[in-house]
Amino acid sequence: xxxxxxxxxxxxxEHRAHSHTPFYIVWGVLxxxxxxxxxxxxxxxxxxxxxxxxxxxxxxxxxxxxSWFMHMRYEVTRMRRLMMAALCVxxxxxxxxxxxxxxxxxxxxx
Amino acid sequence: xxxxxxxxxxxxxxxxPSLFQTYSNKIGMWLFILSDSLTFGAxxxxxxxxxxxxxxxxxxxxxxxxxxxxxxxxFLLTSSLTMVLAVSASSHGNRKGxxxxxLATMFCGIMFVVLHVREWIGLINEGMTPSKNPxxxxxxxxxxxxxxxxxxxxxxxxxxxxxVMVLRSMGKKFSSNDIETSGxxxxxxxxxxxxxxxxxxxxxxRIV
Numbered sequence: 001x002x003x004x005x006x007x008x009x010x011x012x013x014e015h016r017a018h019s020h021t022p023f024y025i026v027w028g029v030l031x032x033x034x035x036x037x038x039x040x041x042x043x044x045x046x047x048x049x050x051x052x053x054x055x056x057x058x059x060x061x062x063x064x065x066x067s068w069f070m071h072m073r074y075e076v077t078r079m080r081r082l083m084m085a086a087l088c089v090x091x092x093x094x095x096x097x098x099x100x101x102x103x104x105x106x107x108x109x110x
Numbered sequence: 111x112x113x114x115x116x117x118x119x120x121x122x123x124x125x126x127p128s129l130f131q132t133y134s135n136k137i138g139m140w141l142f143i144l145s146d147s148l149t150f151g152a153x154x155x156x157x158x159x160x161x162x163x164x165x166x167x168x169x170x171x172x173x174x175x176x177x178x179x180x181x182x183x184x185f186l187l188t189s190s191l192t193m194v195l196a197v198s199a200s201s202h203g204n205r206k207g208x209x210x211x212x213l214a215t216m217f218c219g220i221m222f223v224v225l226h227v228r229e230w231i232g233l234i235n236e237g238m239t240p241s242k243n244p245x246x247x248x249x250x251x252x253x254x255x256x257x258x259x260x261x262x263x264x265x266x267x268x269x270x271x272x273x274v275m276v277l278r279s280m281g282k283k284f285s286s287n288d289i290e291t292s293g294x295x296x297x298x299x300x301x302x303x304x305x306x307x308x309x310x311x312x313x314x315x316r317i318v
Contacts, residue, residue, distance in 0.1 A: 020198065027191045034183050034307075041176060041312040047162060054308035061304040069190050069297045071290075079130035079140075087144055094155045101163035 026068045033057055048102075135291045143298045146264075150302050153260070154309055157253045161313055168245035169316035170236070175229065179311045182225045183303065186265075189218030190300045197293045200286035205279055208289060212276050215296065219269040226262050230255075254310060261306055264299045271295065 037057055040050065067073045072080055130137055161167050171179070192214040199207030233254075237244045240252040271292050278284065 020195065023191060023194050027187060030187050030304075031184065034180065034187070037308050037312055038176060038180050041315045047313065051158060051162065051309070051313060054312060058305045058308055062301050065190065065297055065301045065304065069194055069300075070294055076131050079132070083140060083144060087147055090148055091151045094151060097155065097159055098162070101159045104163040105165065 023068060026064050030061055030064060033061055133287055135287060136294065139291045139294045143294065146298065147302075150257075150260070150305070153253075153257050154305055157257055158309055158313075160247065160249055160253060161309075164247045164249075166246040167314065168243055168247060168250045169314050170233065170238070170243070170245050171311055171315045175232075176311065176315060178225055178229055179307055182222050183307050185218045185222045185225070186300045186303050189215045189222070190297055192218065193293045193296045197286070197290050200279075200284075200289040203286075205284055208284075208286075209276055209279050212272050212279070212289070216269050216272050216276070219265055219272070219296075223262060223265055223269070226258065226265075230258075250314075257306060257310060261299070261302055264302070268292075268296050268299050 037054060040053060045053070066084075072084075128134070128137070192211045196208050196211035196215060199211055238251050238254075240255050242248050243251045275289055275292050278288070
């Protein structure tokens with residue numbers, strides 16, 4: 001058996017050893033964050049502030065899903081760093097358009 | 111050169127080891143997820159851009175819509191939990207348990223689609239189309255239907271894929287690796303909704 005196959009077997013055995021309790025906890029936390037988001041909808045916040053808070057909460061939820069439900073925390077470090085770094089850089093680069101949205105909002109007769 | 115070819119033992123071809131020490135199906139699914147993330151990311155950024163830059167952005171979602179969307183979110187989050195349990199059961203070789211949890215996941219996915227279609231029908235009956243709506247900025251309809259429609263398509267495909275997994279598990283093609291790979295796709299669908307729900311629904315809410 002090759003080293004890779006041995007590593008894969010070890011990882012599989014580690015997966016089997018985990019109890020389901022953390023997954024139930026993560027599920028509960030995700031539901032709780034969703035409840036907070038819905039409660040925020042009842043507050044009359046400014047759109048930019050509301051968007052910032054909701055985005056931050058969504059990133060927390062996404063991290064929990066990727067890490068626990070998608071088992072990224074059990075993958076090798078190289079895979080975690082390469083894939084998440086590539087994704088984050090690409091998504092952050094899209095933010096360069098947001099200042100233009102604020103500029104349009106402030107256009108008009110002064 | 112010829113000597114080297116002769117010395118190569120038959121049936122023992124050497125391959126380069128996997129970069130991430132896992133099976134290729136999983137790596138392929140992760141690469142698909144990364145590319146699909148950028149598609150949804152671009153659409154969500156476009157939606158948010160329109161929302162911020164437009165003071166007359168429609169806010170058609172009232173309490174009933176928010177309750178409906180929250181229940182949809184609950185179904186998707188629960189489906190992710192049942193999918194995790196299906197993957198766990200399959201990795202233990204528990205075929206019946208895996209099938210049971212896969213069916214539970216499919217049920218949650220179908221409920222999500224049913225509730226979503228009901229919401230769409232309500233909006234269409236109020237006069238909303240991809241090109242116009244009775245409330246304000248006309249691009250709201252186009253961005254809303256495109257974004258949520260693409261996501262609903264992903265959920266529908268996911269339900270079909272899980273159905274295929276159930277059928278394969280009932281037969282002789284039970285594979286825990288395949289169930290884990292389809293689980294990755296399902297969790298991604300859930301992940302995308304975690305952004306669509308707050309950015310599209312909660313940002314376009316008027317609760318009085």
